[in-house]
Amino acid sequence: MRRKVPSNSALLAFEAAARHSSFARAAEELSLTEGAVSRQISRLEVFLGVALFQRVGNRVRLAPNGTRYAIQVREILDRLERDSLYVMGQPIDGGSIDIAAIPTFATRWLIPRLKRFQDQYPNITVHIAERMEPFILTGSGFDAAIHFDHPAWTGMHLHHLLEEVLVPVCNPALLAGADADISLDKLPRLHRRQNPDAWQLYAEEVGIVLTNSAVGARYDLHSMLIEAALAGLGVALVPRLYIGAELEQGRLVAPWPDSKTTAKNFCLVLPEPIELSEGPLQIFSKWVLHEARGLTP
Known part of the structure; x- marks a missing residue:
């Protein structure tokens, strides 16, 4: 059975946007366009079936579901990075x-x-x-x-x-x-x-x-x-x-x-x-x- 896990790119875009409270600053950090970040987050919201951000004009802020999810995603990404660096540091032979x-x-x-x-x-x-x-x-x-x-x-x-x-x-x-x-x-x-x-x-x-x-x-x-x-x-x-x-x-x-x-x-x-x-x-x-x-x- 296929796991119901969002794409890494969508999670990275969401975590950065949630941390900065800005799609533009997230795009700058990830070396993407603001439109690309917005599309990644929209796909993530469709995948989850919930709104993660509240959009007011050109500004965005986390919705209640987004706030909880951002904390969880950040912890998972931090751990994944630590574990990846650990594996990268292992001796080859x-x-x-x-x-x-x-x-x-x-x-x-x-x-x-x-x-x-x-x-x-x-x-x-x-x-x-x-x-x-x-x-x-x-x-x-x-x-x-x-x-x-x-x-x-x-x-x-x-x-x-x-x-x-x-x-x-x-x-x-x-x-x-x-x-x-x-x-x-x-x-x-x-x-x-x-x-x-x-x-x-x-x-x-x-x-x-x-x-x-x-x-x-x-x-x-x-x-x-x-x-x-x-x-x-x-x-x-x-x-x-x-x-x-x-x-x-x-x-x-x-x-x-x-x-x-x-x-x-x-x-x-x-x-x-x-x-x-x-x-x-x-x-x-x-x-x-x-x-x-x-x-x-």
Whole structure:
């Protein structure tokens, strides 16, 4: 059965005319004559069986049906353009994959290692997008996700990557002149907004007393907490796996014990068993698992 879809030229003419509220300006944008634009829109109105514009003399304005339709057409054309540019940017003799990842994990752990992947597999392009919350992978447009272990991934195939172990860190200047025991209760503490009770859980685990565990500035991302700690704003409770370079360079110090209570597991989430995936996805999956285990593929 033939789809009831208007011609692309008619939709382009309508969208431009709706955006400019002018057939003449739409014609200028599309390098057409004003008459050609008018004819395209007339054909579209006949095809749809509704008036999209109200014509008053030489002026036009969108009719109510036209206003709603213009919004929908603009969204569709924008998406079609994005998808077309995406396909145009794919390697001719290689492949590509789309990975959804927690933003700080992507910027602090995954992306710094991707040069090794690129050197080994130059014909595979890895696209990365951030996703803070679990989502339905099937039909999302992503080939895989790197996220926390979560019940929302039921039905997917999870492969353990790393454990997120939190540790308090700060700029060493913050401890200048501090007592030998470096009491956390006397230092400004920084919080991740999504884990408001993390400091209290940490205090209970290591056996210290915090007069008010909730006091302190709040940030959305661990990457923000790390930058705040580097700036000397306070002590941040952040994953050790994100701050290896800063600790090695002495830009951050961690004189307090790690926390196990607040640890989470990072997983590679796949829609099917890794053995069944083919090509670029299987190659990337095996590579990232080896990287997480500190092995050379």
